[in-house]
Amino acid sequence: MTKKPRWIYWKQTFHSKFQASCLKAKIDDNWFNGYEIGPYVEIRKLKTHKYVVRYTYDEII
Numbered sequence: 001m002t003k004k005p006r007w008i009y010w011k012q013t014f015h016s017k018f019q020a021s022c023l024k025a026k027i028d029d030n031w032f033n034g035y036e037i038g039p040y041v042e043i044r045k046l047k048t049h050k051y052v053v054r055y056t057y058d059e060i061i
Contacts, residue, residue, distance in 0.1 A: 005040075005058040013050040017043060020051035027055060 014020040020043045027041050039055040046052060 003058075005056040007054045007056050008039075010053040010055075013046065013048075013052050015050060017045075017051050020053050023053050027053070 010023065014023070024041045024043055028038065030038070037057075039057050041053065041055040044052050044054060
């Protein structure tokens with residue numbers, strides 16, 4: 001049985017997907033060529049047509 005990943009949501013919502021993808025790139029770049037395994041980051045669209053960035057450190061995905 002696999003566990004669901006524990007997601008960490010960014011505290012801000014964005015009006016465009018471009019703004020959210022800039023934050024996603026910034027989070028990804030912090031772990032580029034690092035010694036640790038970076039988080040899995042994704043962008044989700046809310047029902048209000050805004051975007052939110054969430055990430056997880058769980059290796060279950």
